[in-house]
Amino acid sequence: MSLESEFTNHFGAPPERVVRAPGRVNLIGEHTDYNGGFVLPMAIDREARIAARRRPDRRVRMVALDFGGAVSEFSLDAIEHVAEQTWSNYVRGVALFLQERGANLSGLDLVIQSNVPIGSGLSSSAALEVCAATTFQAFGGFSISQVETAQLCQKVENEFLGVQTGIMDQFISALAKAGHALLIDCRDLSYQHVPMPQGATVVVCDTTKRRGLVTSKYNTRRAECEEAARLMGVALLRDVSPTDLGRFETDMPPTVAKRARHVVAENARVLEAVAAMKQNNLPTFGTLMNQSHESLRNDYEVSCPELDTMVEIARQQPGCLGARLTGAGFGGCTVNLVADEHVAAFVANVAREYEARTGIRPPVYVCRPSAGASVAW
Numbered sequence: 001m002s003l004e005s006e007f008t009n010h011f012g013a014p015p016e017r018v019v020r021a022p023g024r025v026n027l028i029g030e031h032t033d034y035n036g037g038f039v040l041p042m043a044i045d046r047e048a049r050i051a052a053r054r055r056p057d058r059r060v061r062m063v064a065l066d067f068g069g070a071v072s073e074f075s076l077d078a079i080e081h082v083a084e085q086t087w088s089n090y091v092r093g094v095a096l097f098l099q100e101r102g103a104n105l106s107g108l109d110l111v112i113q114s115n116v117p118i119g120s121g122l123s124s125s126a127a128l129e130v131c132a133a134t135t136f137q138a139f140g141g142f143s144i145s146q147v148e149t150a151q152l153c154q155k156v157e158n159e160f161l162g163v164q165t166g167i168m169d170q171f172i173s174a175l176a177k178a179g180h181a182l183l184i185d186c187r188d189l190s191y192q193h194v195p196m197p198q199g200a201t202v203v204v205c206d207t208t209k210r211r212g213l214v215t216s217k218y219n220t221r222r223a224e225c226e227e228a229a230r231l232m233g234v235a236l237l238r239d240v241s242p243t244d245l246g247r248f249e250t251d252m253p254p255t256v257a258k259r260a261r262h263v264v265a266e267n268a269r270v271l272e273a274v275a276a277m278k279q280n281n282l283p284t285f286g287t288l289m290n291q292s293h294e295s296l297r298n299d300y301e302v303s304c305p306e307l308d309t310m311v312e313i314a315r316q317q318p319g320c321l322g323a324r325l326t327g328a329g330f331g332g333c334t335v336n337l338v339a340d341e342h343v344a345a346f347v348a349n350v351a352r353e354y355e356a357r358t359g360i361r362p363p364v365y366v367c368r369p370s371a372g373a374s375v376a377w
């Protein structure tokens with residue numbers, strides 16, 4: 001049944017609006033966002049969708065189709081974090097912080113559905129946050145830029161849900177342009193849409209290994225980066241050049257030095273990757289992706305056997321230009337750049353080989369660079 005019919009079934013009248021916001025895959029620039037560095041994500045053709053209708057009161061009633069039609073409800077005058085129906089906290093947090101910045105929200109009935117796989121590193125949470133913010137906005141009562149929307153949704157993640165992520169995921173979900181990747185300078189939030197190269201396709205392979213950001217070593221990595229910046233006397237690792245790093249490296253604890261080495265090198269790789277993309281230089285782009293994975297595995301230590309296996313299998317396939325883990329790491333997905341004519345065989349062979357080695361049939365997604373959040377109608 002369509003989202004619209006589900007809405008009518010639940011609430012007895014059709015929705016007034018349907019809003020969408022995409023998930024994302026990061027092409028290159030990993031663990032750089034919270035260091036004020038560069039990232040190059042692309043929105044994928046998987047998205048969260050919300051059908052909505054205004055209510056005459058100040059209540060928000062929500063139905064989540066992906067959780068068996070689970071229902072949750074709150075008043076805009078008393079928004080609390082809840083321990084059950086945790087999916088509803090994304091909408092609650094967005095409403096809370098929108099009101100905190102002066103938005104005059106109206107009560108809504110909502111039906112939520114998403115085809116961004118949950119917990120696999122494709123930003124299902126950011127998609128839902130940005131979708132919720134865009135939905136409230138569609139019913140008026142305030143104005144907010146897309147950059148502010150991303151910032152507000154990051155605040156929801158950090159302060160309402162207690163997950164210390166950077167801004168990349170919310171930013172790309174809010175600001176993506178179809179057919180393009182997005183270069184974001186996470187220090188000043190300036191950005192540039194970069195056309196995707198011709199002749200290659202982005203393929204995402206899911207190891208199916210799940211990890212929660214809260215329990216992962218994500219926060220430890222952030223702390224190690226802050227320590228490295230402090231030891232080098234800068235506010236952000238972004239401000240460290242490879243030469244600076246060379247001067248300080250030997251005086252730092254070895255682990256902290258390794259983390260810094262990844263971040264400094266990864267920032268440089270993002271800018272090289274953008275230059276390669278603009279020249280449609282696919283081999284260089286792919287080589288940079290491969291280097292990113294090596295750095296994440298050896299220096300940043302956020303890979304795992306499942307991710308390394310998936311990358312290794314991918315690189316053995318004809319037409320694979322580059323393969324790396326994407327997102328936070330410790331599980332989740334890899335991103336691969338594959339020559340167009342080899343995509344079908346790549347998808348079949350990687351899935352078959354990963355299953356042969358691990359016993360797990362991995363979901364593989366051929367991704368189209370998609371547009372950021374919008375009111376579908």
Ligand code: GLA
Binds near residue numbers: 030165
């Ligand atoms: C997660 C976070 C992002 C970013 C990546 C690593 O996806 O949500 O902000 O830090 O990890 O690059």
